[in-house]
Amino acid sequence: MSFDYQSKLNAAQYEAVTTIAGPVLIIAGAGSGKTRVITHRMAYMLDSGIPQAQILALTFTNKAAREMSQRVKDLTGKKLQALTVSTFHSFGVKIIRENARLLSRRDNFSIYDEGDKAQLIKETAMEMGFNANTLDVYEISNLFSAIKTGMKEWQSSSDRYRTLFDEYQKGLQLYNAVDFDDLILFPIKLFRENPEVLERYRNRFRYVMVDEFQDTSMQQYEFMRFLAEKNICVVGDDDQSIYSWRGADFENIRKFERDFPDLKEIKLEQNYRSTGTILAAANGVISHNTNRKKKSLWSGNDSGKPVEIFMPEDEKKEAEFIAEMIQTIRIREKLNFSDFGVLIRTNNLNRAIEEAFLDSNIPYTMSGGTSFFQRKEIKDIISYLRVIANPDDDINLLRIINTPRRGLGRKTISEISAAADAQNCSIWTAINSINDRNGMLFQEKSGDNLSEFADFIRSRRSEMLSGKDLANKVRKMVEDIDYWSYLVQEYQKNEKAARYKFLNIENLIASISVWEKDPDNFDKSLYDYLNRITLMSRDSLEDEYSGKVNLMTIHAAKGLEFPVVFIAGAEDGIIPHARSIEEGEGNIEEERRLFYVAITRAQSKLFISSCMKRRKAGNEIECTPSPFLSEIPENLVEHHEPAPQLETSEAIDILAKMKARFGS
DNA sequence: GTGTTTACTTTTTTT
DNA sequence: AAGTAAACAC
DSSP, X not given: OOSOXXXXXXXXXXXXXXXXXXXXXXXXXXXXXXXXXXXXXXXXXXXXXXXXXXXXXXXXXXXXXXXXXXXXXXXXXXOOSSOEEEEHHHHHHHHHXXXXXXXXXXXXXXEEOHHHHHHHHHHHHHHTTOOGGGOOHHHHHHHHHHHHXXXXXXXXXXXXXXXXXXXXHHHHHHTTEEEHHHHHHHHHHHHHHOHHHHHHHHHHOOEEEESSGGGOBHHHHHHHHHHOSSOEXXXXXXXXXXXXXXXXXXXXXXXXXXXXXXXXXXXXXXXXXXXXXXXXXXXXXXXXXXXXXXXXXXXOSOOOXXXXXXXXXXXXXXXXXXXXXXXXXXXXXXXOGGGEEEEESSGXXXXXXXXXXXXXXXXXXXXXXXXXXXXXXXXXXXXXXXXXXXXXXXXXXXXXXXXXXXXXXXXXXXXXXXXXXXXXXXXXXXXXXXXXTTTTTSOHHHXXXXXXXXXXXXXXXXXXXXXXXXXXXXXXXXXXXXXHXXXXXXXXXXXXXXXXXXXXXXXXXXXXXXXXHOTTOOOOOHHHHHHHHHHHTTSXXXXXXXXXXXXXXXXXXTTOOEEEEEEOOOBXXXXXXXXXXXXXXXXXXXXHHHHHHHHTTEEEEEEEEOOSEEEETTEEEEOOBOGGGGGSOGGGEEEEOXXXXXXXXXXXXXXXXXXXXXXX
16 A cells, blocks of 8 residues: 555545445535545555556546546556546547447547537428427427436427427437437447447446436436446435436435445545534525435534625625625735635626626636637637538538638528438538539539538548647638638727637637647547537636636536635525526425535635625616525624615615514 | 628526 | 627618
């Protein structure tokens, strides 16, 4: 053994780390050293002589996967070439890639994100003669996911979309693409239909670990169940289950208990993260949930400072308060900007806060939200790369066929689509077969433009699919399509915007270059780059978290911790979110868990703010505090006086409201 | 085939 | 308030 595990871990942790054979269920309360246990457990396995290649650790976010392998690396000091630490989805990609033909795909398949998916649904629906005005693509997209993941069955109300669904599926196959749901479903299908393939993977991965087990969906459970024979270790906390809308089902914990009756259950109940006060506040809130596994999380830490509740007038005041507090506390406590976490329920709450940060020169990162890869200019360039990787990808081909303009307008495009439709082939194939016949169908100009476009894609294909220095090839491509002129043209009135967009492209190229130079990543093909970024799209691009305040959704904050945490927008309708309650009364428990997760991110100081008013879609609306606030035991709370100017009737109103609420 | 104006709605959370 | 999509005009 390279080091003394016993001295680094408490008794329960030590047991969890050293029990490597047989099924293990670890119930790990918030802040109980879960990541520590998982990483030490992997290190322990390696120390015990288990080959890296036999270990598979599945996580939910790329961030978690990255952090985990880094920590194992630090612990063991070994190079980890064969250890698999990956998200369910990336692991799915890998399996599909290795068995593409068995799943009627080719190995250069595209992965369709939400946007591509919506586009495909839309186009398919149009072709089938659905009415564009009554079509709710968002809703249909969700329906299709629910059907695919087995959360919903076809019903009379949804039946009219059944044929659309079939066509959608055919479209994916035709374009050699898969959607996010397929990344889990295809491997399951593969394993079910090809026992010999399953056997191969089972032989390879003898030790399987699943993190955030409470957030596994039925399919992910099935996926895991196929692979895991006996040495399976799952780690989770039912109180932190916050992804049920995505199919997560913490009943899986009970299912696991039934499926592996001889399992060893280990509870980690000592919280090392938070002060006694913060933990008591969290416990006070979560105890209102009825459907939960019994556990008693305790802290050996000091009680610390009270939870501070602030009721600013509006979101602007709230943001200023947060910014001011960060500045003050940072200096007083000698903290770094990165020691602060600002948590919000929905992405659109970021606006006021970002503005306040900019005003007071506070460096910050916002993870989630409109990601870098959603920006138009980035999507354009990525679409080029996608088409180069997989020309049959109609959705992306249509996106770029006339961007920048090359004289291929609506007419030409609809004709070429019709031709593709008639021959039941992709647009790319259609373009080429028409080119073979010298573009008879079109006016000479359009035909020329088409073949020029096809030649361009072909030449890039031969150039980019092999060899090195992707970053430079991308740069050259951007020059060749003259994207800069296009931007200037498009944003004539706003040269700054054009510049900014071009800068974004420069950043993209720089990030490709960084990725290429990373010695830890051994497969550097264009495919890998594309797969990686589609799965990462919501994940923050920058590796540089250091020295910046972390602004993020509560969902994105899962698994993280900060010395000082602000929960902003703690109003009724935001948390619990009105839409979520609308969907079902039962969702209140999940919203409460979400609030619980938010509270338990804090190590030593927690602020919660709830605005009196908030601007929403143009107009100002009155807000009431989240009902969860009153679930925090009153003795743990300190109310931050807003010191309102008492001239206005509004301010008096606000004070009355506060008193009614908190009696102070 | 392309550019401009007008109407319209508005995403909870993410791989 | 802002961004998109569709209608309209050139």
